[in-house]
Amino acid sequence: MTTKQDTDTRLLMRPLNWLETQSEATFAYILLAPAFLLLAVIAFYPLIRTFSFSLLADQTAAPTPFGEFIGLDNYIALLTGEALLPQQFLDPSFATPLLQQALFVTLAFAILSVLFETLIGFGQAIVLDQDFYGRRWVRVAIIIPYAIPIVIQAMIFYLMFNPTVGFAAEFMQGIGVFGNNPLTNATDSFIIVLVADIWKTSAFMALLILAGLQSIDRGLYDVARVSGASPWQQFKYITLPLIAPALLVAMLFRTMDAMRIYGLIDATAGCQTVPSMSCLVITALQNTRRWATASAVAFLTAVVIGVLVLLYLITLRDTEAGVT
């Protein structure tokens, strides 16, 4: 005679037994299902909702900001330079200067900032990886810029180039790099924002690369030295391949961050001078109250970032395959 408890246990065991009969892959997917569900709710739902908003018309003169369904018209306007915004997302006719097109500004910013941050961060990491007296203090010095809040850091650069109290504008004009009023000039402001970002974030790259460097087995270098490998050969055949995955992950993070640049711009030159993609979302949403257009810009931003992330992930997969 079976008790109730036995029945309960059997009921519980049945799905568990079933689980155990599944392949390893299916088992993994089932265990991952709750995480995917959570991701779907917090990441994909907002994305899909943004996309559905972006298919509606803007209503600037009505209580509800969304109008009738207009399909992809907002995207067409954004990609042909016809959007009713103070700055354009993309203007294939090039009637709008390149540094006033959000897509170009953001891509140029991401590529240049990540490139310089990686090179400088790599240099800093190699220095930090050496054993020398006072290494701890040098580490602190390198990390300090990263610890400064973005707005404070942006204010430092803003005040440096401010016409009444700043010293840097005059100096840069003196050596012929900037023109009058760098904070109102698209090119000068782009450079200011770029340098501010590099100054701050190289430390982040340095830290991640340093972690990669320190995980390398030192014995490999001893073997290389005994075999007569030059320092360059040691770097090329040991250091670089072994830290490549860490390096790519660090670059991936930085690229995603750089593609979303907003705060630094807002507090220095302003979105009208350096219009990044995120800037355009805010301008459309708040200044001109074009919610549907803002949604379209936001979705395009997500798509562009998504494509870049995919490129990284493909590269990363090959690297891992090469290493292991």
Add this chain to the structure above:
Amino acid sequence: MGVAGCLGGGDGGDGGDGGDGAIQMSMDGEWADAQEPVVEALYEAGLSEDIDVEFLPGDFETGARQTDFTSALDAGRSSPDIFMMDSGWTIPFIVREQLVNLSEELSSDTLDFVQSDYLEAAVSTASHPESGDLYGLPVFPDYPVMHYRKDLVEDAGYDTSDWSTEPMTWTEFAEVAADVLEQNDDIEYGFTTQGADYEGTACCTFNEMMTSMGGAYFGDHENLFGPVGDRPITVDEEPLYETIRMMRSFMYGPDEENANPDIPQISNSDLVEFTEEPSREPFTGGNAAFMRNWPYAININLDEGFTAGEDYDVMPMPYGVEEGEGNYEGTGGTSHALGGWHLTVNPNSQRLDDAIAVLEAFANEDVMLTVFEELGNLPPVSSVTQEATEDQVGDLANFLDTFAVAADNTVPRPVTTAWPDESPLISGEVSDAYRGEKSPEDAMADLEEELASIENEGQ
């Protein structure tokens, strides 16, 4: 006071009204500093002392404040209860039905007072463009004046006795400013104004200068409030080029490309980065001879050590062509951009009745005079301004004749539902032209095209 308020809120069925914290009004930093005397005046004007009132320091810059309020109202937030909204962007909120209709809430006495005695141009920017219903209570109108260092100007040999009411031409003005600047090596600016790529340039500084030159954004001034899409766009014209050329002469000198060769340099390129406060600071610090700014700057200047009528005075804005000689009706002559602020009520407020009571108290002559004295903000009723005495408003009484001239020569900004889209385009193109990135002709032609696409949207 707080205890009395809490006790007062306990009774009555409309739970919480009258007691739970203060009625929050999003104003600006200057108002927050003057909270005590202004709120005291509200109580004296009949507001129940059970109602606490708190002035929140909103962003000083108008565009930033508009952004904050757009988010608050779109999100349906219940705080603040009362917004102080720029007359330049109240109408879009009204048309979107995001504010309380005051025609249905205010007492008939107050509504009569507003409709018959308040400045008509101010009331029109606080009313629904179609129904005419009132959605905002004008709290103060704003028109700029030219502030100047009387001591420096008189030492340079000029007689300023009729300056307070007799506007001069821009050419005369520039010559005086250049002369004063030349005779005073220790000052950096002959003239400061606001020329940044921001709302203030589109609505105000560029608007009033080009109006005084005989130009207009949308032809005759009857078109300023619409109809959007069915009015001429008149920015690609000579008076606007002239304004840009004059500003370029002010900043870079007469020999610069696209500058007016007859107008001397009286400032520098800092003007293209200046908004209100950055343009005021050099003047208050004794580093500028002339400054175009709103009346709020008067109190600050007096507080910082200037003496009215001795080393500091104000005058009407200079002009380009005589009144009536402009291309369009309403243009030419001394012109002052009509700014100003309205009090509007958040429809999501939990304490609508208290908020309305606060507005009722603001519609009171003594409150207006207190605001004028404490903040330098002009009363929304002209007779109150004109009849003010030194006892009531202190040193500001020295400037009343200039305010009267400015009040008679205002140019409203073209507030329609399209204005939030149009204003950044105007300031962007004007800024490009000021900085020489584009010629005045190219910038204004581009602007005309851009404005046309906004005006024709949905046609």
